[in-house]
Amino acid sequence: MIDSDQHPQPILQVLGVDTGGTFTDFVLFDAQKPSAPLRIHKVLSTPDAPERAILLGIDALGLTQSVASGRVAIIHGSTVATNAALEGKGVRTAFITNTGFKDLMTIGRQTRRELYNLQPAAVMPPVAAELCFEMPGRVDSSGRLLDPLADKKTDAQLAQLKERLQAANVEAVAITQLFSFLNPEPESKMKAALQDRWFVSASHEVLPESGEYERAIATWLNASLGPKVQHYLRRLLNGVSPSPLAVMQSTGGVMDAEYAGNMPVNMLLSGPAGGLAAAQFLGKQTGFTKLLTFDMGGTSTDVSLIDGSIQLTNEGHIGPWPVAVAQVDMHTIGAGGGSFAYADAGGMLQVGPQSAGANPGPACYGQGGSRATVTDANAVLGRLQAKYFLGGDMALDLVAAEHAMDALATELNLSRQQTAEGIIRIANEHMVRALRVISIERGHHLDEFRLCCFGGAGGLHVCALAEALELKQAIVPNQGGVLSALGMVVAPKSRQLSQAYRTIGTTDTLSPGHQGLSESIDLDQLEQTLAALQQRGINQLLDEGIEQDEIRCELSLDLRYRGQRFYLNLGWKNDLKAVTEDFHRQHEMRYGHRLAMPVELVNVRCQVSAPAAVEQLPPWATNPKGCAPASAKEEVRLTGIEKPVAIYWRPDLIAGQTIHGPALITETVSTTLVATGWRAQVDKWGNLQLSHG
Secondary structure: OOOOOOOOOOOOEEEEEEEOOOEEEEEEEEOOOOOOOOEEEEEEOOOOOHHHHHHHHHHHOOOHHHHHOOOEEEEEEOOHHHHHHHOOOOOOEEEEEEOOOOOHHHHOOOOOOOOOOOOOOOOOOOOOHHHEEEEOOEEOOOOOEEEOOOHHHHHHHHHHHHHHHHHHOOOEEEEOOOOOOOOOHHHHHHHHHHOOOOEEEEHHHHOOOOOHHHHHHHHHHHHHHHHHHHHHHHHHHHHHOOOOEEEEOOOOOEEEHHHHOOOHHHHOOHHHHHHHHHHHHHHHHHOOOEEEEEEEOOOOEEEEEEEOOEOEEOOEEEOOEEEOOOEEOEEEEOOOOOEEEEEOOOOOEEEEEEEOOOOOOOHHHOOOOOOOEHHHHHHHOOOOOHHHHHHHOOOOOHHHHHHHHHHHHHHHOOOHHHHHHHHHHHHHHHHHHHHHHHOHHHOOOHHHOEEEEEOOOHHHOHHHHHHHOOOOEEEEOOOHHHHHHHHHHHOOEEEEEEEEOOOOOOHHHOOOOOOOOOOOOOHHHHHHHHHHHHHHHHHHHHHOOOOHHHOEEEEEEEEEEOOOOOOEEEEOOOOHHHHHHHHHHHHHHHHOOOOOOOEEEEEEEEEEEEOOOOOOOOOOOOOOOOOOOOOOOEEEOOOOOOOOEEEEEHHHOOOOOEEEOOEEEEOOOOEEEEOOOEEEEEOOOOOEEEEEO
């Protein structure tokens, strides 16, 4: 566990930090002056040591002394766990399971990625055979010990296991015993014996749910990432001490770094979850609680849907591995500002998923990049204006962008402008397809939603994506270019807990027409299980210093038709018949039908949360020169747009001001293209409310 000091000094400022593939973003809220505008800042990321960029940003914001005095609360969205998992750079990890089951991770689910390929490429198992070990401790499906760690032999068995682990030179250990979620005793004994020497993850703590393969993967990921994440957080804590440090989880909630280092599997979507936390906050603030979001950064685009609250899933993936821990329901594609454009073997233009990243970055960044990217296409088309980029603090090398575009244009036998326009159209189509997957294909009606864009590149594409989806309304949030960092500031502290629930009674004897839970569930026992889960979550927040009266709890159930593999999550209403009917209705909306079959309870869940570090953001400041609408800085001619395009500086705009397209609205961290036929109105919080027609 990571040690953290007590912080007697009052917190004067709250700093949100999001480490991305290209930039590290900062949002600073001054608790002494809550009505003062937020301060924002960007620095290029330092992937080899992410904490270095964070400390550089703290210094550039003039916070070094305040941080050293313990007066700045720092909330961080980290990509350390994500990158290590994607790149296969976790530590050497042993896998321990029951006698006779050491091939569990190799066999997996026996699913084929390429159904019609008779000679598919071999996929390496997550754990090599020589690192898989077997131990007694078998538990059956009722929780009864079949093959216990015998009392007289336990010490000898565990001593022998230690010797084998030392000989294997491992740094971490993942323990996954069958049905450990019903009886964790064998796993607990092994962890207690090993944790003084290795970082140990036990499946009943990481994911106490059924599905031995998914539980094993989650436990292995947690163990293999644990030492790296802990070392990184220690380095960052040393750099910001004695100021407190918290970390964003994949669910859109925050936890203290002290606990985050022990559960890195819950940080795999740490950065993107921050953007959704901010989007949810924005929805509540503006009254538009149904949002279709896309976060277009330098490396990728993340799309998601908010229907009043952030949607969570337990069916996520990281690379080839299933991640069954709770995380924001998000679809990610390799189409970001830094995505490379290229000609494929057939001479067709393609975009992504490979990216220029932070180093060398797009060609127009002037850091040695020579391949055309989406950002270069926007620069060549004039949509990125050099004098306004990053407030003028970072010069754009338009000549380098043109050379990169010309090289690709020659290969495609197109003009420079045609190539750039083609890159934009293809990148847009990738994002539209992803947005349809997360919405229409899941039974949602798009006419109920507004498109909400963020990320440094999002504003340049929002109107085109909305038109492709036949949406008439869109939102470009204030601080949209650093919205994930803003999410760190406004996200609540929270925990997501789950527990497998074994249905009481014999469901096989139910009549074929039975569709409810009341005949198979002992309501008193269910409520006792939920109460115990809830208290466990409350205790974790109390340990972080949260007051009891600030903690809120939400209970839910995972339900499915008997025999199904997947389930739907429904809020618990203390009424078995009501939640059953909710399940039938949700199943019909999602899949187009309901079945006259028994409904099974699979898991119970509890979300406990406490107020965010910042619950109110300052209103949009009026123009310091008065309340007159701001004028355009200049007009320019852009490729593909017939009319002159007015350029506005977003900080000059006033609440209520309306800008008719075509126009470019520039700011320090991003640029918004208001297309022809669209208009943008500034609301009282500084968001751009876009409408068409």
